[in-house]
Amino acid sequence: MKAPVSWIRELVDLPESVTTEVLTDRLTALGLKLEGIHAAGAGIEGPLVIGRVLTQDKEPQKNGKVINWCTVDVGDANGSGEPQGIVCGAHNFGPGDKVVVILPGGVLPGDFRISERKTYGHLSAGMICSAAELGLPDDGADGIIVVPADGPEPGTDAREFLGFGDEVIEFEINPDRAYALSLRGVAREAALGFDVAFTDPAVRELPEVDGKAWQVDVEDPAGCPVFAARLVSGFDPTRPTPEFIQRRVEQAGMRSISLAVDVTNYVMLELGQPIHGYDADKVAGGLGVRRARSGERLTTLDDAVRELSTEDLVITDDSGPIGLAGVMGGATTEMSDTTTRILVEAAHWDATSMFRTGKRHKLTSEAGKRNERGVDPLLPGVAVDRVVELLVAHGGATAEPGFTLVGTAPERPTITIAPDLPARLSGIDISAMTTVEHLRAIGAVVTEHESGALEVVPPSWRPDINDPYDLVEEVVRIVGYDQVPSVLPRRATGRGLSRTQRLRRRIGRTLAGAGCVEVVSFPFVGPATFDKLGLAADDPLRTTVGLANPLSSEEPSYTTTLLPGLLNAAARNVGRGAPGVALFETGTVAFPSDNGPAPIYGVHTRPSEAELEKLFEALPVQPLHLAVVLAGERTRSGWWGAGAEAGWSDALSVVRRLADELGVEIEVTSAARMPWHPGRCAVISVDEVVIGHAGELHPTVCKAFGLPVRSAAVELDLDALMAAAVDVTPGPVFSTMPLAKEDVALVVDDAVTVAAVEDALRDGAGELLESVRLFDVYTGEQIGEGRKSLAFALRFRAADRTLTEAETGAARDAAVAAAAERTGAVQR
Amino acid sequence: MSGPNTDYDPVEVAAVSPAEVEAARDAALAAIAAAADLEQLKAVRTEHAGDRSPLALANREIGALPPQARKEAGQRVGQARGAVNQALAARQVELEADNEARILVEEAVDVTLPTDRDPVGARHPLTTGAELIADIFVAMGWEVAEGPVIEAEWLNFDALNLGPDHPARTMQDTFWTDPGEDHLVLRTHTSPVQARTMLTRGVSEGAPIYVVCPGRVFRTDEYDATHSPMFHQVEGLAIDEGISMAHLKGTLDHFASQMFGEGITTRFRPSYFPFTEPSAEVDLICFVCRGVGHDDKGVCRTCRGEGWIEWGGCGIVNPRVLQACGVDSTRYSGFAFGMGIDRTLMFRHGLEDLRTLFEGDVRFTTAFGSEL
Missing domain, CATH: 3.30.70.380 (Ferrodoxin-fold anticodon-binding domain)
Structure with missing residues (x-):
């Protein structure tokens, strides 16, 4: 959410001493996180003025480009009052247009100094500026800035018009503070933060409902509890958007499109209520609100043809759906440059339905963003009326007398809260009086019950507040999170690390002591990975837990072996010049269980033991594995002689060292198993149960991973090894007699x-x-x-x-x- | 027979004469002193103290002397032989010491020769970092809880008050297993371990919960210098009677000072997380510039001049979570917090690129050794 400081100040009576920095600090402390302060015009110096293009001669050049040789009236800004000759390459303007000109002596962002210079056979004295050249956000116009006709006169300093000096605060709005996606909400927080007066732009006298503006039939009041509409006629579509509306819409990061569209966006920014305008002449018959029917389609304003779901809320006319309710309007009733009758609509929509529709159609819009987070249900009528007011004031339109207002805002719950709950949960000394005061400050209606409990009705714009803890957060954030004291909880009596936690540390230290370096790699694999390991088509390791949305289609599964990640890391080290590398990794691998799917339970009570059991059983089997890879020199060459190359015995040596450390008796037998060399692979067992393999890698596997031949590897089921670890070592008995x-x-x-x-x-x-x-x-x-x-x-x-x-x-x-x-x- | 010994051999008598004995002794002592090494000393010993040496021969003559002369001659020869033997022994010790010293000199080596015969191993800083954190909490009497990486959707989301329409449940953020109807995810946070702890252990009188849960988590983020589809979190959960935000603050302040140094504390900013209410972002006072934002060299690189570092999220456990996990929220309250281990290491150690943690380059890992 981007909020111009000047707009905030218009709604809230902030003292001069409250600088932008003070304001943002306070708002951050209240929960509106500062994302950044954008100060337009930074880096611009010297004469930047409004000009009017007097003449524009198009001059084709040898290089195929066409340049414009213009004379521009810049008033007295150039000292002479004579028209200024300027060469311009952009074409989105013409004689009579007002533009923004920087004169010689000026500086543009990036220390771009402007002076008279000869170019294309003319002496160009200045530059007609685009938004990008001024360091302003891209307005999408792709060209120079055309100033509305009612903008400042030629020669006027352009800074005020461009909104320079007016800082724009960008906030990161958390999902529970949807009301702050509006100037109304931001200003309310500012007023709360500095305890000053706030002018609520939503408080306005609505005209008496004098008949319907339009026939509206809401079939689904649960999806659309409130629907408001008014009609204006005689709108002049050629009227430009007033400068203040255009500037503010653009400061908020939206494009200025046309007066009618800009006005609806302006009011949305002001109040937080999305509004849609229809070309009333294109609407066939009465409006309806319902869920879409199977097979229905809609072309939305972004020209996408959308297959509608029976869960999508739509607005219809006699022709069928004409808008994806609350998310995006339809193309058939879109306002155009000939629209004179505008049907202005605003409605309160079910937030969940909005979220699902947006997600289903992968559609994010400014309207959808607000509707899916929850908008004040009292706003639709107010917003419609405000839009009508602006269309009348700036578009020459006439408001038709009817006012359609269907439905009523949903009731807010009454929340009962103990007045000391904020104090108990925050650890701050907060009195009951302070609690009441702060809850009222956020707009809640608070009734003190005889028992001492408070009955609180949260304000209409706070759908996020539903239980006592929500109220606690409101009270505590106003008191200030910085007031929370720092107190250690009572000393817990824990049992220390578990046996396996201690064993894992011991295993890591033993391996590091054996010269192995630990690696952490991603557990994603695919069929090609297993091919590289030379696994047979029916190898059980190929039966994986697949991912529905892998990052790479090459690696669509969670791994069943740690070797691929380790072999790749080893190859990376060898590739970077390591003469030898010894790596290890511990991590879980996954094998599918056939006990799925995992159940989804309710959240209002704890699942039963049997239900929990079912849930745990549905998970894949995820044993902790250990893998070791030894490649190249196992001991280094030096003045003492040649180092030893890693081989199968080094792999077994690591296994035995680990087994000795844990007091586990392992049995070693041989077997042929990929990815190991068929004659140099040891099966490691404990009590006749296989817990892993160790030995030299198959030459084709070494080659596939780019490792030296005779590289060796180990993979063990660490859970099994740890389970066999000796618990309490019996005191060793030995003889001191001669050997x-x-x-x-x-x-x-x-x-x-x-x-x-x-x-x-x-x-x-x-x-x-x-x-x-x-x-x-x-x-x-x-x-x-x-x-x-x-x-x-x-x-x-x-x-x-x-x-x-x-x-x-x-x-x-x-x-x-x-x-x-x-x-x-x-x-x- | 009696009378004077007319047979008396004047030569032999001369051998035990004081002059002769003295001469033989002096010759021996001179030879001993002149012996330059053990070999020469051995020859000297034979010549001057051996069976055929003058003093040995003189000794033999003593028996032939008239009784009245024996005592004197015996004394004279004995003293001379004693002096020679003593000198021999002393010279032997001297020469042996010389010899040993010479051998030691000859055996000298260049101790600056490299000795890096055996490869150096190391544990990964993500492992040792998680252990360091765990130890800080274990020292406070907390326990370390763990859970599976592939987790039930209900535990990763529903039980934590992330309802079916929560934005985090979209495909944009979460890895789902195939088919999606299995309702399994790669856990997006370690919070399901908190839920598991409450569900399996429960809370009762005298048995509160104080656990930290370090572990590997996944989000569908593209891999770059600051994002990774796999990263590591540590979360903490305390459920007890009378738990408040003050206890949360106290615990995090303690954690911060243990991890980053004495006097490093935290601050809270209001935030939103479905599983906590009230919720807060935790910032850490910059442990490099100590909150000033700059040092002698200009803007602090660690906190980018902010004076504070964003560390994680926290709050009072939402009673809805307690409810789903079977904890009586009218009696117990709790706090929870969570932060990225990877991120914590990045700013603690000034790592520029997250990817160095996952590349497996031994030069990176060995720099950290076996403990953080």
Whole structure:
């Protein structure tokens, strides 16, 4: 909402000491947020005057352009009184028109200095200005400013006419303050803020209803509780818009179109009530108000043909719908430059219906914006009468005697409020008297009940006020939000972070300690993403929760894996020159549940437990995942030698480090699964339940994402991992007796896994075994094709004594025997 | 046989003569002093203190002396040998120390060589920022509540007094899942967590609610330097007997000073949110210029000369929300607040472009380390 300060001052008796800054500060404190102050004319210096074009010679140029060589009467402003010769490239004006001229010596915004200069074979002394050149908002006219004929005389300083010096305040109006989408509302707030007199422009003596202005039949009084109309005739469509109306309409950011249209907009800005004018000669028969019928169409003023919904409120005549009620008029009855009889209409519309119609037709208009937020229902008659007054005064029209006024404004609710509620909810010491005073100041009717309770009827222009808390906000904002004291609530007795919250922090720190950098990426994916991961057509990861309105049609789903975002981030780092990158991300992924749809319950009572259960179950399954990507150098190269390239084992190392940190025993087996290398992918399980995968990425996946081959990745279900985390670590028991070492080298077939040999050794060695660790793998001619030699370090220790060589030897032999039996191992 | 020892060997007697012993001792001491390293000292030891050294030989002669001469000669030789051994031991210590010192000098390295063998990890500032905020509230006895990102429409909107015709429910703002009839959204704020907390935990005598809800939220904003379709919020909810705006102000002032420094407070401006009434915008006094709007270098870049920074929204929980969530609004009142974590980090750390948070460039993240 843009409100010229001069207009505000016309309606409210503000002292001189109230500067624009003081005013905006106070209004912001009351809830009208300042968006900006526009001071027209900033950056303009020197002689800026009104001129009248005397002659205009069109001179075609070699470059194809046509320039106008003009002589312009600028009165005495040029010192000589002689016409001023000016070259102008615009064509939207002609001889006799009044224009705005900047003379040599003047400066336009952007430090554009004007001087006499030779151009197109003439000495051009000044410039005829457009709105853009003056730094004014685009008026849409696409050319120089043509001053209305009744504007100031040539030679007059143009600043006043242009509204310079009149600051325009732009407010951001919250949805609950729709009344402030008018000068009436803004001025009322200003009066409230400075406790000064306010002239309500809506207070006017209406003529007696003397018969109908027009036949009107409101079929849907719920959608249209109030409908007002008057007729004027003898309107002179050639009359220009008075300068003050044009200026104010433009200051408010609207285009000046014609007198009749400008007047309706002017009154809308003044009162907040949208008004529509029909060319009465084009209206066929009586008006009706109803919901549109199935299949009906309407061409609106913006020339769009709209298929109407049976929920749309329309205004009809005998031909059918002629306007989308409250949102936009129709083309067939539009006022034109030949219109002489104008049917002026204003109505109160159901706000919800207005909102839905606007949304349905993707149509925003100044009228719709106000109607959907809620307009004062007492205004339609007032607004119509005010428009008629202006059309008569400035358009030479005659008001026809009839006045159609159908319906009555809906009753406002009576709200009962305890007088101390504002004090209790704000923490400010607000007396009952202050409460009553402030509620009256906003226009409410307050009755003090015997019990002490207040019965409050909010003013007609405040449809947002419906319950006691709404009244509290009104009282507190007038008292001032800055009066709210700062008091800490009583100390709560919380239980600290939950177990999973603590575990998540621990996991993050462990990964950072392992040299991994955390990434936060968007969870949007599409079929192409899964193709890049090489997932089969029936891969369960392709079953996603889709989005109805994705930002990109390429990525229409919520992701089922964190890898794509991470792989892209890794590639970005590699592309930016990182020799190696280790990244991790934790985040939720989503899998559809088939328990939908989610119910919509009422809001007047809490849903039952069963209803809540149903609601929660309808949501997609959203486990917390962890993914890690390792690409390029895992350790850096340097003077110490070459760094190690990341590979499958680094991925498993990260998993094991995490499992150790959480005290989880994981099992590692192998599997072929995209996007991993089919022979280098580990399945990670806990208690025989798969919780994720780790290993080297498939070469085609590395290539698809632009990563070095052998890049490795991990993805784990973190919820599952955390669920397995040890809760209270049992105190470890260990022996301080001497250690006995035995190393064994076992030759097995390639297909035998280290884990299998290790398990056999462990089982065979018995309870004296403290640890077993593979320390070398050898393949080569000595061993034979298809065979490998595994060297294990066995460590033995007893709890209570030093082991003898015989005991250690026996345990070692038993371990080797078990390995031989279970894996075919042969000791070297 | 008796009588004088006519066999007496004058040479051997000479070996234990004071002059000879003294000469042998002096020769030994000189050689020890002259030994330049442990190797030489070892040779000196053999020559002057070994079995065949003059003093060892002299010692052997003592037994052959007449008894009356033995004592004196024994003393003389013994003292000489003692002096030599002492000198040897002292020189040994000296030379060992020299040797060690020389080795240490030889082993010196250039300690300015780089040592960045292992990659440096870091946690994301959005994570550690959320933790920092959570910790401030946990220290006040609050708890951290969380909820799903894909949320039921009823919890994201209806329960929070955003009715079916609220503008925020249009496709312009909210990501809906497909099909829309499933009534699921990517939550547009973390407020549904507040509703969940009230619904599942309830409020009762002695069991008020004090929770903060940090989390990821979504809006259909185009991605640019100041907008992102995904961002992070932290909201707070307190439901207790006698809660007022003063408690809200007290809590936010405390939060602000913990987050931005002692003396940094907040101010309220009237605003509108469906889930609160009265509602307010929260501004933070600029922690750089401390509300002045400028510093020595001109207009404050952090607050753009305003002296205040827009931080978030807040208010008294609308009784309609309490009603939908099963809280007795005649007995309990509450306050709620919410702010963007991303935005808070942007001005706290002077980040120019929101997108740096989501690009995953390790140079960005590692700058913040593991804690904020």
